[in-house]
Amino acid sequence: MKGNILTIMRKELARFFKDPRLVITTLILPGLMIYAVYSFMGDGLSTQFSTPDEYVYRVDAVNPSNHIKEYLKLVDFVDMGEVSSYDEGIERLNSNESDLLVVFPQDFDKAISIYSSGKAPNVEMFFNSAQIASAEAYTNMTNILNAFESSISNRFDINNSGREYDLATEKDTTSQVFSMMLPMLLMVFLFSGCMSVAPESIAGEKERGTIATLLVTPVKRSEIAIGKILSISFISLLSGISSFLGTMSSLPKLMGMSAEGMDASAYGVSDYALLLAVILSTILVIVSIISIISAFAKTVKEANTTVLPLMIIVMLIGITSMFGQGAPSEAIWYLAPLYNSVQCMTAIFAFSYSTVNIITTLCVNVSISIVLLIVLAKMFSSEKIMFSK
Amino acid sequence: MNEVLRAEGLKKTFRLSSKQQKIERTKKRKKIAVNGVSFTAYEGEIFGLLGPNGAGKTTTLRMISTLIRPDKGDIIVAGSSAVKEPWEVRAKIGFLTSELKLEDFFTPNYMYDFFSALHGVDEKVRDSRKKRLFEKFGIDKFAEVKIANLSTGMKQKLSLVVSIVHDPSIIIFDEPTNGLDVITARAVTDFLLELKAEGKTIIVSTHIFSLVEKICDRVGIIIGGEMIRCGRTVDIMGDLSLEDRFFEIYRETVGDAE
Numbered sequence: 162m163k164g165n166i167l168t169i170m171r172k173e174l175a176r177f178f179k180d181p182r183l184v185i186t187t188l189i190l191p192g193l194m195i196y197a198v199y200s201f202m203g204d205g206l207s208t209q210f211s212t213p214d215e216y217v218y219r220v221d222a223v224n225p226s227n228h229i230k231e232y233l234k235l236v237d238f239v240d241m242g243e244v245s246s247y248d249e250g251i252e253r254l255n256s257n258e259s260d261l262l263v264v265f266p267q268d269f270d271k272a273i274s275i276y277s278s279g280k281a282p283n284v285e286m287f288f289n290s291a292q293i294a295s296a297e298a299y300t301n302m303t304n305i306l307n308a309f310e311s312s313i314s315n316r317f318d319i320n321n322s323g324r325e326y327d328l329a330t331e332k333d334t335t336s337q338v339f340s341m342m343l344p345m346l347l348m349v350f351l352f353s354g355c356m357s358v359a360p361e362s363i364a365g366e367k368e369r370g371t372i373a374t375l376l377v378t379p380v381k382r383s384e385i386a387i388g389k390i391l392s393i394s395f396i397s398l399l400s401g402i403s404s405f406l407g408t409m410s411s412l413p414k415l416m417g418m419s420a421e422g423m424d425a426s427a428y429g430v431s432d433y434a435l436l437l438a439v440i441l442s443t444i445l446v447i448v449s450i451i452s453i454i455s456a457f458a459k460t461v462k463e464a465n466t467t468v469l470p471l472m473i474i475v476m477l478i479g480i481t482s483m484f485g486q487g488a489p490s491e492a493i494w495y496l497a498p499l500y501n502s503v504q505c506m507t508a509i510f511a512f513s514y515s516t517v518n519i520i521t522t523l524c525v526n527v528s529i530s531i532v533l534l535i536v537l538a539k540m541f542s543s544e545k546i547m548f549s550k
Numbered sequence: 551m552n553e554v555l556r557a558e559g560l561k562k563t564f565r566l567s568s569k570q571q572k573i574e575r576t577k578k579r580k581k582i583a584v585n586g587v588s589f590t591a592y593e594g595e596i597f598g599l600l601g602p603n604g605a606g607k608t609t610t611l612r613m614i615s616t617l618i619r620p621d622k623g624d625i626i627v628a629g630s631s632a633v634k635e636p637w638e639v640r641a642k643i644g645f646l647t648s649e650l651k652l653e654d655f656f657t658p659n660y661m662y663d664f665f666s667a668l669h670g671v672d673e674k675v676r677d678s679r680k681k682r683l684f685e686k687f688g689i690d691k692f693a694e695v696k697i698a699n700l701s702t703g704m705k706q707k708l709s710l711v712v713s714i715v716h717d718p719s720i721i722i723f724d725e726p727t728n729g730l731d732v733i734t735a736r737a738v739t740d741f742l743l744e745l746k747a748e749g750k751t752i753i754v755s756t757h758i759f760s761l762v763e764k765i766c767d768r769v770g771i772i773i774g775g776e777m778i779r780c781g782r783t784v785d786i787m788g789d790l791s792l793e794d795r796f797f798e799i800y801r802e803t804v805g806d807a808e
């Protein structure tokens with residue numbers, strides 16, 4: 162009877178959606194939290210290790226060179242002033258009144274105009290690498306002086322014509338970052354989404370004695386199992402989507418990239434369709450596993466503590482996407498559940514998937530879910546499991 | 551007399567966990583909860599299972615309602631075997647026991663409809679039946695209150711109503727008046743008599759003598775997992791009150807054992 166499965170699903174979903182607490186904690190908060198945390202981390206990382214864009218470096222110079230002063234007019238982020246002696250400059254640097262001290266040799270301008278061979282004049286720069294602004298000022302000034310140097314004795318230029326030299330496209334950047342990060346994150350999201358519903362729905366009903374009421378009705382045990390697994394999967398999917406959206410919108414910030422550098426629209430409809438198929442089959446596997454653990458447990462708490470080690474295993478499997486040369490291509494790897502999902506996602510994000518491997522994964526996942534479903538139904542009919550005290 | 555339900559040599563052994571061993575103050579790993587219980591219930595009668603705490607009443611009723619399987623023996627419920635075709639039995643009976651709970655989160659109305667749907671009750675029939683039962687037990691005023699917020703008695707009445715959403719012809723109630731105040735308990739016993747008048751077969755378990763005297767046509771006395779006496783209530787009582795007769799039997803049995 163399809164009717165019973167629907168009735169059970171409707172009740173499970175009503176239990177979830179009519180409870181604002183559950184909806185907020187499993188659907189809304191994960192996405193929001195991930196967005197907030199990642200954006201915050203991203204912002205934090207970039208502000209901690211760099212000065213604001215409009216910052217102007219305070220540079221002191223002993224014997225400032227007029228040539229360099231002229232040259233510095235081309236950039237707007239260096240303000241060079243004169244100090245009378247090395248000692249005064251060091252003192253100002255130490256008291257953080259300046260970011261950089263440049264000591265030019267006397268008659269530097271004259272020396273460079275007649276320089277041909279022999280000992281080149283030496284410019285010294287003093288800075289404090291513990292100060293971000295000072296370290297940046299040093300790097301920038303070094304670049305400026307190097308550029309100046311090559312401008313006065315130009316033999317050849319590198320990449321100096323304003324053309325686009327970096328051939329990495331948006332697609333490449335996106336695929337590299339996504340295929341590394343997302344499979345692991347997705348697995349964890351799907352898993353934690355399921356963890357917030359399945360133990361409550363199965364171990365909770367057992368703990369509270371409400372499943373026994375269901376078991377004295379003529380409903381088949383397999384119908385109860387299917388109804389529960391489908392509704393838990395649906396909620397896990399929504400929860401996973403929430404976390405996914407939170408990640409997608411904050412990942413560029415986290416990775417310190419401009420939003421244009423990474424764009425989820427690099428993937429086509431078929432990529433997303435495959436991804437969705439892999440995700441759905443993965444959810445079925447995860448939900449079945451957690452449901453079986455929950456059915457064994459006597460309480461929700463016990464279910465949660467038993468599931469936790471599994472969560473760690475899933476994270477470890479997820480991390481495999483970050484190492485090695487991308488997804489393996491031999492089909493045999495795709496017979497291992499969970500691992501196959503991670504590798505499929507990696508391959509899809511890297512635009513390098515093989516249809517055979519994805520189909521293998523889908524078949525493996527669906528068959529495993531069906532077997533686990535039968536096990537769950539058997540467990541529902543076992544008095545030892547359902548009424549153990 | 552039409553035979554409706556027949557229990558044949560029921561036996562059930564539980565394995566005790568170490569925690570239970572402590573509670574029961576025993577070193578034995580196994581507990582024989584029910585040992586060779588047989589009885590028959592006939593159409594349109596109320597059959598009582600009478601026994602002290604731990605006698606095995608609930609265990610017997612759980613075997614009949616297919617929640618647990620007997621180690622030995624079987625129960626034939628209106629022609630269906632509880633061991634071989636439990637789903638058939640489940641459709642024929644209504645079972646009430648304190649360990650079957652309703653989900654706190656939902657309202658009486660929702661739970662009633664949910665179980666009606668699982669029993670495949672037509673919606674029109676469901677609505678008229680629900681109206682009648684809710685009114686009878688005063689649940690109508692609380693129909694939209696979350697079950698978590700109902701009083702214990704109201705919850706028990708709701709459980710009773712939910713257990714018979716499908717209007718079963720065989721009704722199995724485990725201690726139906728336990729924990730109810732006298733007024734509600736009276737409403738429940740009156741209801742049982744009404745159901746009997748409709749021709750339904752009812753099996754109740756209890757340790758209350760007056761309840762058996764008042765409503766049970768026949769009674770089985772269970773002590774220590776064994777059916778010690780079984781027959782018409784008036785025959786078993788003889789010229790004594792049921793209470794006096796019970797203690798006579800109890801002394802004989804427990805005296806024998808020791």
Ligand SMILES: Nc1ncnc2c1ncn2[C@@H]1O[C@H](COP(=O)(O)OP(=O)(O)OP(=O)(O)O)[C@@H](O)[C@H]1O
Pocket residue numbers: 548550564565566570581582583601602603604605606607608609610757
């Ligand atoms: N799941 C179980 N595991 C272990 N022992 C059990 C289990 N269920 C019941 N028992 C034991 O079986 C015996 C009979 O229990 P049962 O609940 O059938 O008694 P009862 O006649 O209903 O008693 P009461 O009047 O207290 O409800 C008791 O000693 C009980 O401890």
Ligand SMILES: [Mg+2]
Pocket residue numbers: 607608609724
């Ligand atoms: Mg009992």
